[in-house]
Amino acid sequence: MALLLCGVQFLTRIPVPPQPGFSVDWINRSARYFPLVGQFVGLLAALVLLLAANLWSGWIAGLLALLTATLITGALHEDGLADTADGLGGGRDAAHRLAIMKDSRIGAYGVLALGFGTGLKLLSLASLSPWVAAFSLIAAHGVARAATVTVMHVLPYAGDEASAKISTRTRPPGVGEVFVALAFCAWPLLLLNSANAMLGIAICAAVTIVMALTARRLIGGQRGDILGAVEQLCEAGFLLGCAAHLKAAVF
Template sequence: MKGVIVGPYWQGFKRSLVTYTRIPLKVDWSEDIKHTPAVCFLPWIGVVVALLSAWPLWFDWSASLQALLMLLTAVLVTGGFHEDGLMDSCDGLVGGWDKEQRLAIMKDSRIGSYAALAIWFSLTLKWLLLTELLEAIPSSFLGFMYTLSAWCFVHILARVLPLVLMRRMTYVTAGKSKAASMIASLNLQQWAIALAPCLVFGVLAFNLFNLLLTVFFAAMLVFFIGLYLRKKLSGFNGDTLGASEQIGEVFVIVCLLVSYS
């Protein structure tokens, strides 16, 4: 009986882990296997990525080196999955003249000038902001636990943003897309699974007032991202979901830095 209840969640988590990271794990993709939609575990994948990439915090290194290695490890664990979406989105959304051309550019594997600029500014911003945050937190056990919780929250809330976009907008694509099979409309129970880590790590990283403010501004951010995507694409695709996650990471680190200082 326990296996019947837990099984679908475990299958969904494994599918999510294999899809959104480079962690080698054998998964049976047969449709007849009952599973919870993999996308509802996306914030939980954020916890995994954050914990694996937090190893530099154990060493007494400079904040800038710790931040650089944390970001590098996160990219290696995910295979640059979301960074690739950011680059493709910037090339397509900025470089294309109409919806069809924008979608076609996103399908092109070549990197354009907008993609290069976007990834440079994104990674540089995250490195500088994370360095500032690490330098501001005192070197102690409590400081370590706070930093770990904050780093987890960065990767959790940033992955909630794409889920909200999926819920509010229409999926669009040019031709076949790998992301299409992962798009799902979550029910109330599945939303509870997705938001659970956000609540747990949110109260560890913020006081209640700052947490509510962060959630409010995150909702505003998603709203404006949605407006922009409706104007450019009349919907979203896999690349723009990845771009929203990267924007979310920068946003949450800024909120943590402002809250802590």
């Protein structure tokens, strides 16, 4: 429970009670619960979507759901996506890319990444019925956080360790912790059409692999901004899979 609350505190703005005996290693150890935290964020966003769908169109309901998730997380992952797009897109070499990623200002690449990412998520949600959109949101947030845990496991930290939000002196998530995270992210998939869920997973896997290989080649590994970008891209990719016109959904 202490590790789960640590994950909630790290990934969201939700207040949690102080945890006696806290250690910086808890953040890496809590990574196994990141999908559960993501599903809770997705659940709150899904509730807003279902309530809003009774009053407004799917466009407005989807936008309010995305706004809810952003407020809960404090735009943590969106900030990472913008910084990653600016750094990887505009840097000359690894050192320059890392310097850009640490700059709080946003550039053209960051604006475009946020715009396209949010647009894809909104379009996907608006094309689904309210209940399917709600279940898709819960699943997308869990799968996207599991993808970040996987990247934390396979890539070393890149750049200045002093600026890391997660201590680089502690052991990253191990194989067992990655499998636990993947197991936690699986249950909402049962609420979706299997073909769409599998397509969403395939898109997320492709996005994660491409981002991991790109980050390793351009900056030598992962950092918080890369993890945020992976989360956002996987979230959008999974929702795209759910919105694809395959076999009719159950709900």
